[in-house]
Amino acid sequence: MAASSDGQDRPRATRRKRSAPGTVTIKEIAELSGVSSATVTRALQGHPRVRPETRARVQQAADKLGYRPNDIARTLATGASKTIGLLLPSIGDRYWGEVVAGIEDGADEAGFSVLLATSHGDTSRSRRMLDVLLSKRVDGVLVASRRDVEEALAQAPLPVPLVRIGPDAEFHQADVDAAGTLAPADLADWLQRRGLAHPPHGVTAFDDVDAATIAVEHLAQLGHRRLAFVGAGTRRSAALRVVGFRERAGRIGSESATVVTSPDSLEESDRASRALLEGPARPTAVVAYDDMVAIGVIRAAHAIGLRVPEELSVVGIDDIDVAAFLEPPLTTVRQPKRELGRRATDALLTVLRGGAMPAGQALRGELILRGSTAPVRGV
Amino acid sequence: MAASSDGQDRPRATRRKRSAPGTVTIKEIAELSGVSSATVTRALQGHPRVRPETRARVQQAADKLGYRPNDIARTLATGASKTIGLLLPSIGDRYWGEVVAGIEDGADEAGFSVLLATSHGDTSRSRRMLDVLLSKRVDGVLVASRRDVEEALAQAPLPVPLVRIGPDAEFHQADVDAAGTLAPADLADWLQRRGLAHPPHGVTAFDDVDAATIAVEHLAQLGHRRLAFVGAGTRRSAALRVVGFRERAGRIGSESATVVTSPDSLEESDRASRALLEGPARPTAVVAYDDMVAIGVIRAAHAIGLRVPEELSVVGIDDIDVAAFLEPPLTTVRQPKRELGRRATDALLTVLRGGAMPAGQALRGELILRGSTAPVRGV
DNA sequence: TTGTAAGCGTTATCAC
DNA sequence: GTGATAACGCTTACAA
Numbered sequence: 001m002a003a004s005s006d007g008q009d010r011p012r013a014t015r016r017k018r019s020a021p022g023t024v025t026i027k028e029i030a031e032l033s034g035v036s037s038a039t040v041t042r043a044l045q046g047h048p049r050v051r052p053e054t055r056a057r058v059q060q061a062a063d064k065l066g067y068r069p070n071d072i073a074r075t076l077a078t079g080a081s082k083t084i085g086l087l088l089p090s091i092g093d094r095y096w097g098e099v100v101a102g103i104e105d106g107a108d109e110a111g112f113s114v115l116l117a118t119s120h121g122d123t124s125r126s127r128r129m130l131d132v133l134l135s136k137r138v139d140g141v142l143v144a145s146r147r148d149v150e151e152a153l154a155q156a157p158l159p160v161p162l163v164r165i166g167p168d169a170e171f172h173q174a175d176v177d178a179a180g181t182l183a184p185a186d187l188a189d190w191l192q193r194r195g196l197a198h199p200p201h202g203v204t205a206f207d208d209v210d211a212a213t214i215a216v217e218h219l220a221q222l223g224h225r226r227l228a229f230v231g232a233g234t235r236r237s238a239a240l241r242v243v244g245f246r247e248r249a250g251r252i253g254s255e256s257a258t259v260v261t262s263p264d265s266l267e268e269s270d271r272a273s274r275a276l277l278e279g280p281a282r283p284t285a286v287v288a289y290d291d292m293v294a295i296g297v298i299r300a301a302h303a304i305g306l307r308v309p310e311e312l313s314v315v316g317i318d319d320i321d322v323a324a325f326l327e328p329p330l331t332t333v334r335q336p337k338r339e340l341g342r343r344a345t346d347a348l349l350t351v352l353r354g355g356a357m358p359a360g361q362a363l364r365g366e367l368i369l370r371g372s373t374a375p376v377r378g379v
Numbered sequence: 380m381a382a383s384s385d386g387q388d389r390p391r392a393t394r395r396k397r398s399a400p401g402t403v404t405i406k407e408i409a410e411l412s413g414v415s416s417a418t419v420t421r422a423l424q425g426h427p428r429v430r431p432e433t434r435a436r437v438q439q440a441a442d443k444l445g446y447r448p449n450d451i452a453r454t455l456a457t458g459a460s461k462t463i464g465l466l467l468p469s470i471g472d473r474y475w476g477e478v479v480a481g482i483e484d485g486a487d488e489a490g491f492s493v494l495l496a497t498s499h500g501d502t503s504r505s506r507r508m509l510d511v512l513l514s515k516r517v518d519g520v521l522v523a524s525r526r527d528v529e530e531a532l533a534q535a536p537l538p539v540p541l542v543r544i545g546p547d548a549e550f551h552q553a554d555v556d557a558a559g560t561l562a563p564a565d566l567a568d569w570l571q572r573r574g575l576a577h578p579p580h581g582v583t584a585f586d587d588v589d590a591a592t593i594a595v596e597h598l599a600q601l602g603h604r605r606l607a608f609v610g611a612g613t614r615r616s617a618a619l620r621v622v623g624f625r626e627r628a629g630r631i632g633s634e635s636a637t638v639v640t641s642p643d644s645l646e647e648s649d650r651a652s653r654a655l656l657e658g659p660a661r662p663t664a665v666v667a668y669d670d671m672v673a674i675g676v677i678r679a680a681h682a683i684g685l686r687v688p689e690e691l692s693v694v695g696i697d698d699i700d701v702a703a704f705l706e707p708p709l710t711t712v713r714q715p716k717r718e719l720g721r722r723a724t725d726a727l728l729t730v731l732r733g734g735a736m737p738a739g740q741a742l743r744g745e746l747i748l749r750g751s752t753a754p755v756r757g758v
Numbered sequence: 759t760t761g762t763a764a765g766c767g768t769t770a771t772c773a774c
Numbered sequence: 775g776t777g778a779t780a781a782c783g784c785t786t787a788c789a790a
Contacts, residue, residue, distance in 0.1 A: 023767090025766095025767055025768090026767070026768070027767080035776075035777085036776065036777045036778075037767090037768085037769095037777090038769085038770085038776070038777060038778075038779090039775080039776055039777075041768065041769060041770085042769095042775090042776085045769090049775055049776090050775065050776085051775060051776090054775080054776085068510060068513055068514055069514050069767090069768085070455075070514065070516065070766090070767050070768070071514040071515045071516065071768095072451055072454045072455050072460065072515065072516045072766085072767080072768090073455055073766070073767030073768040073769085073782090074767080074768050074769075075451045075768090075782090076449075076451050076452055076455050076766085076767080076768070076769095076781095076782045076783070076784090077767080077768040077769040077770080077781080077782055078768080078769065078770090078782085079782080081451065083494075083515070090480065091476060091479050091480050091483055092476055092477050092479070092480030092717065093476065094473050094476065094700070096476070097470060097471055097472065097473065097475070097476030097479075098471050100470050100471070100476075100495075101469065101470050101471030104470055104495060104497055108497070113494055113495070113496070113511060113515060114494070114495045115462075115492055115493070115494055115495070116479075116483060116492070116493045116494070116495055117492070118483055118487070131447060132492060133492075134447055135447055135448050135449065135450040136450045136451065136462070136492060137449065137450065137451045292700075292701070292704065295701060295704045295705075296704065299704065299706060302706060320701070321473070321671075322671070322674060322699070322701050325671065325674045325675065325678065326674075326705075327678060327681060327706065338471065402783090404782095404783055404784085405783070405784065406783080406784095414760075414761085415760065415761045415762075416761095416783090416784080416785095417760075417761060417762075417763090417784095417785080417786080418759085418760055418761075419784095420784065420785060420786085421759095421760085421785095421786095424785090428759055428760090429759070429760085430759060430760090433759080433760085448783090448784085449782090449783050449784070450784095451782090451783080451784090452766090452782070452783035452784040452785090453783080453784055453785075454766090454784090455766045455767070455768090455782085455783080455784075455785095456765080456766055456783080456784045456785045456786085457766085457784080457785065457786095458766075
């Protein structure tokens with residue numbers, strides 16, 4: 001691996017200054033090809049007013065010397081780094097990983113690089129990472145709209161364009177509570193007032209409300225009328241899904257129930273799910289907060305001898321990669337995570353190219369029919 | 380977002396040059412605090428020889444102006460970008476996502492940023508992305524050791540330190556074939572000769588051979604003697620796991636079988652698994668290439684009425700997040716993905732700090748006991 | 759302890 | 775078409 005083996009023939013006395021060892025600059029190309037460095041730049045950039053033969057000579061010299069442009073210098077000179085900063089709560093989980101894949105795609109196609117930063121759910125860290133990104137002169141920033149990041153953002157506006165990914169930034173705990181207590185009839189109105197029906201300007205989000213609606217609709221079509229939503233938590237996405245669930249469940253004339261469980265705590269979830277399924281008004285179908293919760297629900301059902309989907313239909317939201325491999329394979333509302341990243345990136349790039357910030361976009365989920373749902377049985 | 384609102388008191392005639400709108404530089408701090416720009420740098424860097432009061436004055440001016448250092452300029456001046464480049468086949472999958480989390484951790488702690496690039500399994504793209512990273516003057520590079528990347532690397536050595544993540548770079552198809560045909564007795568020796576027992580210099584890898592060994596050992600302790608490995612593919616990791624499996628299975632005096640399936644094709648896998656389980660010498664236990672394959676095997680077993688773990692024990696390798704939620708919960712050999720990223724990063728940082736490249740490291744898997752394995756039944 | 763000035767590698771504005 | 779040359783914002787000898 002040719003470990004840094006220098007100290008061989010470097011001129012005695014102090015070398016002029018620090019500088020990378022074998023770096024080829026346009027100056028050297030200029031010498032070799034007998035033109036000025038200005039011409040080298042023009043030639044290499046495909047500037048129209050350079051004689052073809054000059055261009056060829058320069059190109060040749062560059063190739064011969066193995067020239068690799070110094071983007072740092074270029075950035076300093078032009079002010080554009082062709083890099084976008086990305087601030088996420090974390091990178092390890094499946095969700096953001098997929099989103100990042102979409103971001104990478106979009107950035108790459110446009111010739112942009114992606115500089116990564118994570119907030120770990122901490123406001124001051126968010127602020128710090130934002131500063132790092134800005135110090136590295138990213139041209140624009142993509143952020144996961146979480147509370148920590150939003151708080152950091154609120155402290156000082158960014159000097160570069162920004163696009164948020166995720167649910168509405170204004171959605172806080174008060175809303176979660178409200179969503180849980182409102183009468184179904186008031187929900188649609190409430191959504192409108194809170195501006196949650198569609199994400200605002202500069203935001204790309206998964207349409208959580210709609211996703212739950214899709215799930216309910218599917219179950220309604222199968223004849224289900226006793227529904228439950230499992231997995232309502234304090235997350236904004238959870239609250240929004242509850243909203244969609246209650247709204248649509250109400251419309252199909254269903255008595256619906258909402259049960260709070262934590263997808264992170266298996267025991268918790270199991271207990272709550274069992275209580276629901278063994279309770280007096282056992283639902284015939286369940287919409288789960290996400291696929292992990294759905295897995296928990298199915299597990300709980302099996303534990304008390306309930307067959308899925310024969311005796312209980314379960315719909316997840318997400319479509320994680322194992323969903324198709326489960327027993328039964330999970331019916332779910334696919335979340336277009338990759339697309340989410342892609343759209344957000346495209347929006348940002350539009351602005352970077354001088355365009356206007358596209359209006360906020362809400363991406364719809366897609367129902368993936370598999371084996372965990374079935375027509376309701378005559379009860 | 381305070382759209383570029385200047386044009387107030389800028390000197391008439393053309394402003395000197397392009398430059399970001401509200402950018403504060405050390406020069407302005409210098410003016411405001413009545414010192415030279417050199418002193419500003421020194422003060423801000425915590426240089427020892429600056430009078431405390433001067434430092435304070437400078438710091439104050441900087442704060443007042445909302446100074447944010449320009450890392451691009453700094454990089455150009457110093458030659459160090461405090462950024463490491465990361466080249467992966469993809470970022471969307473769970474595996475690399477976790478690894479990246481470890482990388483981010485390590486880099487962040489050391490004050491480094493991470494610049495992302497993906498190869499999509501394409502050699503020329505790898506080369507290009509490597510060039511992009513180098514143009515952006517990353518101080519070092521971390522790469523997933525896959526064939527495309529290795530080929531790109533072989534074309535020209537990198538001018539910066541590099542650490543590989545993943546299986547041995549020299550392990551090619553010929554080896555895969557060899558591993559599949561060798562007599563168990565020769566395997567250990569073969570491993571040694573190929574230098575696969577431990578990853579070489581500058582490489583951090585999961586010990587695939589060992590992982591399979593761990594799985595076999597666990598099954599052996601439960602009394603199993605008729606074992607099979609399912610999921611051997613052309614991937615290097617698969618070949619290595621087969622090697623470990625056969626070697627250890629041979630030692631415990633087991634008749635072992637190896638069956639090839641593709642974890643990507645559900646139907647394929649199902650068919651192959653069923654053929655194995657319905658065949659004449661049905662194994663009492665299976666080591667799966669990874670957790671996804673394990674899920675497929677369990678599924679196939681259920682499909683033909685075989686209970687897991689009562690009639691068939693199954694061990695996975697990986698420990699994906701749903702492993703604990705499956706029915707039965709999956710016993711598996713956990714792959715320390717995050718740790719992998721962390722170690723590779725630490726190795727790279729050691730070199731960047733002037734240290735010697737640490738020897739290659741192989742990270743051991745850890746057996747996670749859950750419900751898919753049980754003592755062999757009197758057959 | 760502080761100031762002066764020469765870079766770092768490119769780009770871009772002028773002239774010619 | 776091409777060549778000087780002044781930025782870009784920061785660091786760092788070398789002087790003072």
